[in-house]
Amino acid sequence: MAGIDDPTPRSPGGTVLLRVRAALPLLGPSERRVAQVILDRPEAVTEWSTAELATIAGTSAATVVRACQNLGFRGFQHLRLEVARAAPCERTPTLDAHPLARVFDDAADAISLSRASVDLAGIDAAVEVLALARRLVLVGTGFSAPPLQDAAMRFATLGRPVEAPSDVLGQQFAARSLTSVDACLTVSYSGANAHTLRACRAAKEGGARVIAVTSFPRSPLTQLADICLVTGPVTRTHDVDPFLSRLSHLLVLHTLHTALQARPGSTATGPMREVVAEALIDET
Template structure:
């Protein structure tokens, strides 16, 4: 991967076509903002096309948009965790206050973004499902496993698939009695998008949990639930990003538990099954 995204950009200046110069100008004026955007959002904001954005990145020597963003994030990083200088905690207490503040902010922002009409639609999909498959990779894969654990306790046949090949194969076996859930903060994670696409083609109901309603994963979702908190390539997997996902998870779990017949019985039986595992 080339180093110095901004330096490379400045060095190419006059050699670019007018279309690519528009993108270059946008990047130079909005480098921090670009870190949290998709290729579609950059294309729209710069008045260009997605193809032009990809070509722009490749002309700079990068394999694509994500590699360019990673190099740009490295250019802008002011600390090992990718925080801006105004946010860089200097003591353990400041670090605790920083993390606590952003965790609270993630919960508050997500709660404001929650559309209860869509939440109720998602609950209806879960209540009708006889099988629930959940897709997510990386940090979102951990959230997917938490989803599977929660809904197993309510008596559902459910499994998380952090492995993309297993996810695709499982998705191909679904039918209209199943529900497929795709979890991807950016909405652009290829493996999760592809798994949800296969599930939809198989006839399954589909639900996406993401930060962006206008994203590839949303195209294959019957219902899209939005969470808050943007991440740069250097801060992926942060606790604050998971907070929004986990808030939506607990909300869905609580509403399903209130409406699902025998939910209390399933919770009691699953608790009893592992009661002897404690001293």
């Protein structure tokens, strides 16, 4: 749109809302209502779906998407991520503190928020599905991939039949082979990753149950998944890497592993520890 040159905010600290406010005169009446709602209720926007924002703005979902695109975003999901990153942290950071102190303090705050956000009943339901699954396929890309690879190794120590292809096409191939006795476990910060959604839809079409670990309660992924474990959009101090959310996702995955390990009849990890021991080299 004319007058908006930079399609992506360079810094999260308030730039997003400033851009929305500056663009108001350039928008049509319906799109202006969408932008005004975003300005009036930025904290709530991160919890809404496209349809919910459209209802509150008194317009259509298509108008919401068009308004976001005219503001320079790819769509509502992109705008929502940037608004979440622009939101002030619950704790006022001590800028002169050592980076170690800031990082650990931010992590502690993020973990506390996520601990209060994750539904315990959802954890129990996910563990039940994982315990009964004949096969388990893990899907996720980008910054969500490392927690999944870690989880795949942990599930393997329990003797679980788990696959975690790193290639996005490999994930879709594996997901398409799942059936009603299998499960698909996915991690996505935004809940709107196109590759992840394709793999999850393929798993659902085959009858598999889909378990999602994500940060936003309203997203295309939470609408698709059978079980949603939502940690909250806790990443607000980094422009690109959603590290704090990734940390929370990792802890949720570790919780699933721990709960599976505690179930009666779970495979003993003794033989797996021997694998680790054999990988060590004695000093000479």
